[in-house]
Amino acid sequence: MIDERDKKILCAVVQSYINSPDPVGSRFITKKYAFSLSPATIRNIMSDLEEMGFLSQPHTSAGRVPTDKGYRFYVDFLCSEEYQADNRTFVYELTRELESIKNDIDILLSETTRRLSNFSHYLGVALSPKAGIATFNRIKLMKYRGNQVVTILLTDEGLVKNKIVDVDFELSQRDLNRISSYLNSEFYGSTLEDIRLRIIREMAEEKILCDTLISRAIRICREALSFQYGDIFISGFSEVLGLPDFSDIERIKEISKAIEDKHLIIKLLDKLSKSEGIQIIIGSENSAVEMKKFSVVASTYKEGNKPIGSVGIIGPTRMDYSKTIAMVDIAARFLTGIVSGNR
Amino acid sequence: MIDERDKKILCAVVQSYINSPDPVGSRFITKKYAFSLSPATIRNIMSDLEEMGFLSQPHTSAGRVPTDKGYRFYVDFLCSEEYQADNRTFVYELTRELESIKNDIDILLSETTRRLSNFSHYLGVALSPKAGIATFNRIKLMKYRGNQVVTILLTDEGLVKNKIVDVDFELSQRDLNRISSYLNSEFYGSTLEDIRLRIIREMAEEKILCDTLISRAIRICREALSFQYGDIFISGFSEVLGLPDFSDIERIKEISKAIEDKHLIIKLLDKLSKSEGIQIIIGSENSAVEMKKFSVVASTYKEGNKPIGSVGIIGPTRMDYSKTIAMVDIAARFLTGIVSGNR
DNA sequence: TATTAGCACTCTGATATTGAGAGTGCTAAA
DNA sequence: TTTAGCACTCTCAATATCAGAGTGCTAATA
Numbered sequence: 001m002i003d004e005r006d007k008k009i010l011c012a013v014v015q016s017y018i019n020s021p022d023p024v025g026s027r028f029i030t031k032k033y034a035f036s037l038s039p040a041t042i043r044n045i046m047s048d049l050e051e052m053g054f055l056s057q058p059h060t061s062a063g064r065v066p067t068d069k070g071y072r073f074y075v076d077f078l079c080s081e082e083y084q085a086d087n088r089t090f091v092y093e094l095t096r097e098l099e100s101i102k103n104d105i106d107i108l109l110s111e112t113t114r115r116l117s118n119f120s121h122y123l124g125v126a127l128s129p130k131a132g133i134a135t136f137n138r139i140k141l142m143k144y145r146g147n148q149v150v151t152i153l154l155t156d157e158g159l160v161k162n163k164i165v166d167v168d169f170e171l172s173q174r175d176l177n178r179i180s181s182y183l184n185s186e187f188y189g190s191t192l193e194d195i196r197l198r199i200i201r202e203m204a205e206e207k208i209l210c211d212t213l214i215s216r217a218i219r220i221c222r223e224a225l226s227f228q229y230g231d232i233f234i235s236g237f238s239e240v241l242g243l244p245d246f247s248d249i250e251r252i253k254e255i256s257k258a259i260e261d262k263h264l265i266i267k268l269l270d271k272l273s274k275s276e277g278i279q280i281i282i283g284s285e286n287s288a289v290e291m292k293k294f295s296v297v298a299s300t301y302k303e304g305n306k307p308i309g310s311v312g313i314i315g316p317t318r319m320d321y322s323k324t325i326a327m328v329d330i331a332a333r334f335l336t337g338i339v340s341g342n343r
Numbered sequence: 344m345i346d347e348r349d350k351k352i353l354c355a356v357v358q359s360y361i362n363s364p365d366p367v368g369s370r371f372i373t374k375k376y377a378f379s380l381s382p383a384t385i386r387n388i389m390s391d392l393e394e395m396g397f398l399s400q401p402h403t404s405a406g407r408v409p410t411d412k413g414y415r416f417y418v419d420f421l422c423s424e425e426y427q428a429d430n431r432t433f434v435y436e437l438t439r440e441l442e443s444i445k446n447d448i449d450i451l452l453s454e455t456t457r458r459l460s461n462f463s464h465y466l467g468v469a470l471s472p473k474a475g476i477a478t479f480n481r482i483k484l485m486k487y488r489g490n491q492v493v494t495i496l497l498t499d500e501g502l503v504k505n506k507i508v509d510v511d512f513e514l515s516q517r518d519l520n521r522i523s524s525y526l527n528s529e530f531y532g533s534t535l536e537d538i539r540l541r542i543i544r545e546m547a548e549e550k551i552l553c554d555t556l557i558s559r560a561i562r563i564c565r566e567a568l569s570f571q572y573g574d575i576f577i578s579g580f581s582e583v584l585g586l587p588d589f590s591d592i593e594r595i596k597e598i599s600k601a602i603e604d605k606h607l608i609i610k611l612l613d614k615l616s617k618s619e620g621i622q623i624i625i626g627s628e629n630s631a632v633e634m635k636k637f638s639v640v641a642s643t644y645k646e647g648n649k650p651i652g653s654v655g656i657i658g659p660t661r662m663d664y665s666k667t668i669a670m671v672d673i674a675a676r677f678l679t680g681i682v683s684g685n686r
Numbered sequence: 687t688a689t690t691a692g693c694a695c696t697c698t699g700a701t702a703t704t705g706a707g708a709g710t711g712c713t714a715a716a
Numbered sequence: 717t718t719t720a721g722c723a724c725t726c727t728c729a730a731t732a733t734c735a736g737a738g739t740g741c742t743a744a745t746a
Contacts, residue, residue, distance in 0.1 A: 025737070037689080037690090040690050040692095040740095041688085041690070043740075044688095044689090046739095047740080059696085061697050061698085061737075061739050061740095063738065063739090104507070107571075138485075145499070145501070154487060158507060160505045160507065162495065162505055163446070164446035164501060228450075241592075241595065241596050247592065249591075252584065253581070253584050256581045260580070366709090368709050370708085370709075380719090383711095383721095386709085386710070390710090400710085401727095402725085402726055403709085403711090404708070404711095404724080404725045405709065405727075406708085406710090
């Protein structure tokens with residue numbers, strides 16, 4: 001088993017590797033940390049830790065490097081401790097500079113991720129509020145250029161979605177008003193996802209659609225709901241290029257491929273958002289192959305008590321977890337505050 | 344002066360360098376192109392071309408590489424010729440797959456740039472319609488959660504912009520309707536830029552604002568107009584990573600820095616959109632330092648006869664100009680068709 | 687029994703050396 | 717004006733060398 005002393009040494013190794021990306025040797029540990037042990041002893045312990053899978057050697061006669069399991073141990077250990085990094089400037093920037101854009105969630109998120117990446121030097125990511133669980137507030141239809149209708153959909157959470165819909169039948173603004181008041185009374189208080197499902201169901205049971213007004217209402221509403229459900233914001237690519245972890249071209253291609261496929265990251269964040277609090281995934285713990293060399297720290301922001309979106313940081317497994325966790329936590333709380341304060 | 348034969352050899356050099364990124368030597372030219380001249384003669388000519396600034400040598404005893412001036416000559420020559428690459432699949436993809444999203448200009452542009460980058464292996468870029476020159480069609484105001492107002496602004500061009508505005512005074516929906524009908528009659532047919540200027544002017548002359556209704560109308564309208572004016576779409580970063588031109592890390596940092604600063608590219612495209620037709624900027628011809636190692640091929644798409652946005656390709660100076668020009672042209676015509684057909 | 691000093695061994699990474707290959711410029715001949 | 721011939725230059729890849737850092741093992745020590 002791993003005893004107290006081993007733990008401390010493991011953490012020391014992880015920490016100094018995080019600090020600078022050179023494999024750490026036994027002598028270095030004795031010098032940097034006051035364990036009052038000789039290098040030889042440290043070597044023995046490190047050898048044990050390697051056997052247990054926490055450390056590995058890039059080659060014989062190099063120092064040790066943490067494995068993903070090693071990082072995992074370190075992070076779990078961290079979380080059981082009090083940590084406090086100095087994030088005052090970060091908090092300050094978020095609150096001072098972004099408070100004013102609270103009404104535009106997209107800009108808010110993109111600015112937040114930008115600051116996350118600026119301060120962390122990793123990728124900042126955020127998932128916009130999930131439209132599916134948003135609550136229908138009202139829909140407004142406006143006649144527009146020829147046979148087009150502009151639909152405007154409001155939710156209780158502050159989402160405003162508009163869509164231009166082509167209709168193949170003649171409709172007056174009065175018809176549209178009737179249609180929208182039908183939809184408003186019919187759907188008020190439902191979630192968009194429920195509405196979507198209900199529409200699909202009702203369209204299947206074609207008989208109901210005999211009533212032209214209702215039929216048209218449903219068709220327009222379906223279009224109005226057909227926007228992209230989860231939008232993702234990623235920023236900081238040029239930040240990660242500066243990291244020593246991305247000094248060779250293959251790694252760069254890897255991460256750019258991972259970013260490219262936004263769908264992948266949306267899915268990932270979405271999965272993480274199912275759980276409460278800060279979620280951490282380290283390297284190979286990722287289910288997607290593309291992400292197996294990166295770590296993800298993510299949390300959710302809420303409207304009231306309902307988690308509506310995610311925010312996080314993606315970086316190399318050799319990541320300053322302590323700082324990263326703190327920053328993601330701050331960002332999540334900040335967003336929650338803004339979004340919830342908007343009612 | 345440069346005679347006909349020199350021209351042909353220059354073009355041959357540029358072409359084979361574009362074809363593969365090795366400095367091209369005299370022997371190679373004699374073999375690949377049927378000039379019925381010996382390598383020695385070619386050498387003399389190439390030496391002349393170097394003196395004239397069209398070619399350069401990476402080092403003594405390497406082949407020649409085109410300078411930016413060389414590319415420029417080649418491109419100008421190209422443009423005077425008939426060229427026709429096979430872009431049928433590209434055209435097909437654009438028309439078949441994107442016709443259906445004609446009502447959502449943002450998605451349309453992002454999908455178009457994606458395809459541009461897929462087919463060209465360079466960066467695809469597009470500038471969304473300039474809101475400034477768009478024509479005010481109508482504004483709609485809706486009361487929303489407490490003291491908020493949702494503004495929806497429509498333009499003749501199919502732009503729909505919404506904004507949540509905090510108001511610090513009590514307003515009924517009836518008040519809002521009055522305000523919007525005031526704004527609608529006041530601004531109908533003006534461009535958004537004119538409206539913006541007028542609002543600034545009127546707010547400066549405070550006396551006019553004695554009338555509370557008008558004063559509030561103006562304030563709300565100002566907010567409604569305060570969205571981001573030019574949005575840019577860039578895609579294909581992982582495409583360029585595959586190019587031999589970006590096989591070293593410094594080049595990658597350069598281009599990622601250039602992309603990072605979207606503002607820069609917006610300005611660039613905006614400037615290019617002042618002229619008619621396909622615009623080509625090669626390397627050092629760029630005014631911005633960050634872009635001096637890249638080439639830009641851009642055109643505008645129009646609504647009717649009015650250019651409203653830009654589309655283009657950014658890549659290394661060693662670019663397949665012929666193909667690129669054709670693709671940008673196709674994309675611009677395609678977008679023009681969609682946008683203009685929407686009325 | 688746990689720790690440590692000593693030492694041989696291993697692997698990396700920087701530096702220097704070499705030689706083939708490709709291409710040039712120049713000169714003199716056609 | 718064009719071309720053959722040739723000496724010269726530069727790159728790039730392969731190879732050798734060597735200091736430095738770190739390990740593992742053994743035997744001595746507390």
